[in-house]
Amino acid sequence: MTKAYITTSIPYVNGNPHIGFALEIIQADVLARYYKSLSVKTFFLTGTDENAIKNAQKAQELGLDVKKMVDDYAKQFYDLKSVLNLSFDFFIRTSSPDHHLSAQKFWLLCQKDIYKKKYVGLYCSGCESFYKDGEFKDNICPNHKKPLETIEEENYFFALSRYQKQLFDIISKDKIQIEPQYRKTEILNFINQGLEDFSISRPADRAYNWGIDVPGDSSQKIYVWFDALINYVSGLGFGTESENFKTFWLDNNNKIHFIGKDIIKFHLIYWPAMLLSARLPLPNKVFVHGFLTVNRQKISKTLGNVISPYDLVYKYGTDAVRYYFLREIPTAEDGDFSWQRFNEIYKSELSNELGNLVVRVTTLAEKDSLEVEFSDKEYDFSLNGKDLSELVENFNYHQAMAEINAYIKELNKKIDTFQPWKKSSGERQKFLIDMLSHLHKLGFVLRPFLPDTAGKILKSVSGKISKAQALFPSIADNN
Ligand SMILES: [Zn+2]
CATH class of the missing domain: 3.40.50.620 (HUPs)
Incomplete structure (x- = not known):
C-alpha cells in the first residue's frame, strides 16, 4: 500500500x-x-x-x-x-x-x-x-x-x-x-x-x-x-x-x-x-x-443519556477514552457504554496493568542507573509474533487491543515470576533491559491507538532511565 x-x-x-x-x-x-x-x-x-x-x-x-x-x-x-x-x-x-x-x-x-x-x-x-x-x-x-x-x-x-x-x-x-x-x-x-x-x-x-x-x-x-x-x-x-x-x-x-x-x-x-x-x-x-448504547439503552435526548466526549475526556483523559472505544466496542458491531464499565477498565487494564507496568520497569531500571537506546527500524506491526497489521487493516481493532492487553499482562507476570529485585545485578540488569525493549515495542505498536501514551512510553525507555510518571492516575469514582 x-x-x-x-x-x-x-x-x-x-x-x-x-x-x-x-x-x-x-x-x-x-x-x-x-x-x-x-x-x-x-x-x-x-x-x-x-x-x-x-x-x-x-x-x-x-x-x-x-x-x-x-x-x-x-x-x-x-x-x-x-x-x-x-x-x-x-x-x-x-x-x-x-x-x-x-x-x-x-x-x-x-x-x-x-x-x-x-x-x-x-x-x-x-x-x-x-x-x-x-x-x-x-x-x-x-x-x-x-x-x-x-x-x-x-x-x-x-x-x-x-x-x-x-x-x-x-x-x-x-x-x-x-x-x-x-x-x-x-x-x-x-x-x-x-x-x-x-x-x-x-x-x-x-x-x-x-x-x-x-x-x-x-x-x-x-x-x-x-x-x-x-x-x-x-x-x-x-x-x-x-x-x-x-x-x-x-x-x-x-x-x-x-x-x-x-x-x-x-x-x-x-x-x-x-x-x-x-x-x-x-x-x-x-x-x-x-451504534453505541448507554447502559444498553439507545442514546437519545429524551432519555437524557447523551454523553459528551468533552465530559468523558475531562474526567478520564484522551487516551482512556480512545482505549475504551477501541477495546470495549467490537469495531463493526453495536457496543455499550457505561460509566461503571469505563471505571472498571480504567482501573484494571489502564492503571493496574499498563500504567503499573511502565512504572515498575522504569523504577527498577532507575535504581540500576540503566541507559538504553532502541531503534524501531526493524520493527513490524506485531507483538509476540502475532501480526496486528491484518487486524487493523480488517477493522478488528478490538482484537488488536485484546492482543496488546494480553501482552501487557504477560510482561507484568514475567516480573512477578522472575522477581528481579531478588537477583544478582547482572541477571537483573539483563532482565530489565529486555523488559525495556518490550516496552519500546509496545510503545511502537500503541501509536495508532493511544498516540499520547505511546509517545510517553517511548520517551521513558530512551536514554538514561528514570521512574516514569503514572500514565493513568487513579480517579475518584463518583458518577
Ligand atoms: Zn427520519
Whole structure:
C-alpha cells in the first residue's frame, strides 16, 4: 500500500458532538495513524454537514442567524481534534464557498442524469429523505419515530434507476469492498427491490433559502444528501486545481469511508451512482460500524443519556477514552457504554496493568542507573509474533487491543515470576533491559491507538532511565 484516503461521515451541526460520532472518528483516526506510522502517504478527512434544512429550521426556532449557529456547532466538532487527539488533515465544512463550488461542478457532471418533475412523496424532515410507501411499518420513520409527511413539489431528480444493474454488479463483485460482509447482503437486497430515481433538490423557500443553489436555477437548493456526499471529493479540492484530488481520489486504490449502519444506502447506492454518472472513480472500501448504547439503552435526548466526549475526556483523559472505544466496542458491531464499565477498565487494564507496568520497569531500571537506546527500524506491526497489521487493516481493532492487553499482562507476570529485585545485578540488569525493549515495542505498536501514551512510553525507555510518571492516575469514582 502506498497511499490511503480515509474519511468519516460528516455529522449534522444542529447539536453538540456525542460519543457515537466520537467512536467513528476515533476508529478512522486509528487507521489514518496506522498508515502514517508506516510512512504510507495518507490523507484523513472529516468535517461537518451544514446545509440541512433542519439547521435553518432550528436557527429560526432559536432566533439565531443560521450561519452563526452552524459556525458555533462546527467549532465543537473541529475542537475534537485536540480533545480526542485526532490526526485529520483537513476539516471540510459544507457551508464553505469552496464546497459550494465543488458541489455545483459535480452537479453539472451529472447533468445527463438530472431532470425536473412534479413529485408527491413520503418525507421525513428528520432524515431529510423521501421514503417509499410501506418502506417502514405504518410509514413511521424508525430513526425519528415520526410519521412520514406527504410532500408535493417540483424538484430535480437523479436517474438512479439507470444504474441499478451496474450497482448490483459493483457491489456483488466487491468492486467496493464492504466491511463487515453481511452489510453487502443488505445492500444487494435493497438494490433487488428496485431503485427509483430520487429527488436531489428542494424549493429554495422550503429550504429557508439555506444551502447550495442548483446551478442555473436559484429557485432550487441542492438536496442536502447529494451535496454532503460530495464532501469526500470537495475536501480534496475537487473542481479546483488541487493536487490532492488527483493524488488521493483519481490515482489511489485505497479510498476508505467510515460510516454508521444507518447511512449505508446513501454511501453504497447514491454515492457510487453519483460517481458513475460524473465518470469519477469509486471508493474502494466502506467500513460500517454499529451504534453505541448507554447502559444498553439507545442514546437519545429524551432519555437524557447523551454523553459528551468533552465530559468523558475531562474526567478520564484522551487516551482512556480512545482505549475504551477501541477495546470495549467490537469495531463493526453495536457496543455499550457505561460509566461503571469505563471505571472498571480504567482501573484494571489502564492503571493496574499498563500504567503499573511502565512504572515498575522504569523504577527498577532507575535504581540500576540503566541507559538504553532502541531503534524501531526493524520493527513490524506485531507483538509476540502475532501480526496486528491484518487486524487493523480488517477493522478488528478490538482484537488488536485484546492482543496488546494480553501482552501487557504477560510482561507484568514475567516480573512477578522472575522477581528481579531478588537477583544478582547482572541477571537483573539483563532482565530489565529486555523488559525495556518490550516496552519500546509496545510503545511502537500503541501509536495508532493511544498516540499520547505511546509517545510517553517511548520517551521513558530512551536514554538514561528514570521512574516514569503514572500514565493513568487513579480517579475518584463518583458518577
Ligand atoms: Zn427520519
